[in-house]
Amino acid sequence: MENRKKVAFYTLGCKLNFSETSTIARNFQDEGFDRVDFEDVADIYVINTCSVTENADKQFKQVVKKAMKLNDKAFVAAVGCYAQLKPEELAAVDGVDLVLGATEKFKITDYINDLSKNDMGEVHSCEIEEADFYVGSYSIGDRTRAFLKVQDGCDYKCTYCTIPLARGISRSDALDNVLKNAYEISQQGIKEIVLTGVNIGDYGKGEFGNKKHEHTFLDLVKALDEVEGIERLRISSIEPNLLKNETIEFVSQSRTFVPHFHIPLQSGSNEILKKMKRRYLREVYTDRVSKIREVMPHACIGVDVIVGFPGETDEHFLETYNFLNELDISYLHVFTYSERDNTEAAEMDGVVPANVRAKRSKMLRGLSVKKRRAFYESQIGTNRTVLFEGENKEGYIHGFTENYVKVKTPWNPELVNTLHEINLSRIDEDGSVRMEFLNVEA
Structure with missing residues (x-):
């Protein structure tokens, strides 16, 4: 295919950002762009920003610099939380051409008709009150696990937090859509799904912009447990006041939810x-x-x-x-x-x-x-199941047990993205745990 434009992505911040970057990347591919690694020369670099720490602000400038070093004529777009909170500040960073706020980031391909560099970044941001619709997303292709977004925004008013300003009100994906996305992920051979959102325990509020709880977080968990083809489901961060006893009890007996909170x-x-x-x-x-x-x-x-x-x-x-x-x-x-x-x-x-x-x-x-x-x-001597990751780190392959113990064993490419019954034998010098296989074929 001649003349297909190359696009690269960089994600700062949380699992939710990773799921959204992945969805934006698929939109680009649907529009005929080729996705390349951020370390490669691209025509467009998209940076998904974070506003949670001071450091994320500084990192943004370094990432832009890196993109400009790879291709000083490349078109650089900033999306995400920091782009919503301080669009003018990002637009002023040398090399930035486009800044999109909370409602615009999923429409980024509509803004990329002209790839010529701008003297000053062009800003399309919204009043955060306008961020009242929901866009589902999930990440695949980057790792052995997928991040599945089920909720966005937050109605809490914690005095230190800018997330409600950056992401708007709490709203959720429709249950049917979450299940459809989970099924799509399972079809890609991915073994583990991590549920993500800003305040996932608030799931069910604001489906389609209303404030009625159509489904609860417990309904979501029970429905996902039934999806065929998923080996493991992990709840990411959940507020203590929203983690109910019924959910804890359900997870303890669940087919797929792992004992990790x-x-x-x-x-x-x-x-x-x-x-x-x-x-x-x-x-x-x-x-x-x-x-x-x-x-x-x-x-x-x-x-x-x-x-x-x-x-x-x-x-x-x-x-x-x-x-x-x-x-x-x-x-x-x-x-x-x-x-x-x-x-x-x-x-x-x-x-x-x-x-x-x-x-x-x-x-x-x-x-x-x-x-x-x-x-x-406390886990040494117990039998667990490990899911191996895809990286060769100094001759070892690492993985996580269902209860999030990091294990290692000598590198074997055939183990990547596979689940194995193991016994946790001893703690290594680097803090990870050595293991013995229980299933003979490994």
């Missing part, structure tokens, strides 16, 4: 949780963890936590540290608080100095290492 906590101090305008107190969090442990003692439980929120004293931080230390969880994702424009928290008193934030972050990261190690040790 990622539940944001943000702070172990009730006082700070209130300042953050979170919709639960720490006691609810303790209940969730106890319930999971009661029905799935071997489950993996991950926790998001923010350090250095305005007004967080040493006492508040120690409250969080001790709370997490005593809680039977498996690992932490630690975020250092960073001020975001147009959020309540940015105006609050009691700013925590950067060096104190860094010190607290380091302490919690150390605790996370300890927790993960203890969790892995």
Whole structure:
């Protein structure tokens, strides 16, 4: 095919962004473009941006620079959360030609008729109130697992968060459409689907723009469990107040849902949780963890936590540290608080100095290492199922068990994207777990 244009993609941020990039890429391919790797020379580079951390803003500029180095005549488009929040700022970055906000990003191919470079990025963004429709998406082709988007936007008003400003109100995909997408993914030979969204526990709200809960998150989970051809389903991040006992119980007996939960906590101090305008107190969090442990003692439980929120004293931080230390969880994702424009928290008193934030972050990261190690040790000697990934890392192939233990064994290309019964034998120096195969043919 002569003269087909090449397009490359770069994703910053979360699993939801990966699923949306993948969908946008398929739109380009449907329009006759060839997708190439970001490291290759392309005619168009599309960067899906993130606004959650300060770092993501800086990364954007580096990615644009990288694209310009590969082809200084290439057309560069920015989409995603940062593009919605600060379109003019992105448009001013040297090399950027097009910036699309929340409602426009899925129509990107409509804007790419003229690929000549602009002196200044052209902006098409919307008032976020206009982002009231839903576009389903999922990622395939990049890995052994697919990210399936089931929900978008958020109605919560957490004082540190810009996501509602970047993605609009909470709205969900129709159940039939989620099941259709899940089936399509299963037909591609992908073994694991990770459910993703901004606030997936809120699933069912705002189907087709209304606010009525047509289906609940539990309905979604039960329906997905019936889809033929899917080996594994994983719930990504879910708010503690929206993770109901019925869901935990269903997962514990499910055919495909794995015993792995990622539940944001943000702070172990009730006082700070209130300042953050979170919709639960720490006691609810303790209940969730106890319930999971009661029905799935071997489950993996991950926790998001923010350090250095305005007004967080040493006492508040120690409250969080001790709370997490005593809680039977498996690992932490630690975020250092960073001020975001147009959020309540940015105006609050009691700013925590950067060096104190860094010190607290380091302490919690150390605790996370300890927790993960203890969790892995508790799993030694047990039989699990592993799904192997596709990369040869220094002569080893890695994979994850259903309860998210990272295992390794000498590289064998035939193992890629296959599931195997294994016994977890010992922890290696790099922190991953060595294993023995239980099924003879491997």
